[in-house]
Amino acid sequence: MSEELKSCPFCGSDDVELVEGNLRYVTCNNCCGTGPDCHSGHEAVEAWNTRAGEKA
Numbered sequence: 001m002s003e004e005l006k007s008c009p010f011c012g013s014d015d016v017e018l019v020e021g022n023l024r025y026v027t028c029n030n031c032c033g034t035g036p037d038c039h040s041g042h043e044a045v046e047a048w049n050t051r052a053g054e055k056a
Helices: 041-049
Strands: 016-020 024-028
Touching: 016 041, 024 041
Parallel strands: none
Antiparallel strands: 016 024
């Protein structure tokens, strides 16, 4: 996947990865924070990289 993941919004770690199975989500390997379950990797990355209060 060519989309870059932002650092974890919970702990700030850059040790994050996209997990792909029946559903896809992004998880932080440092604090175990997770993004929402999504149907595609693109959706999971987009959801993870969206921060409340940030302008697109």
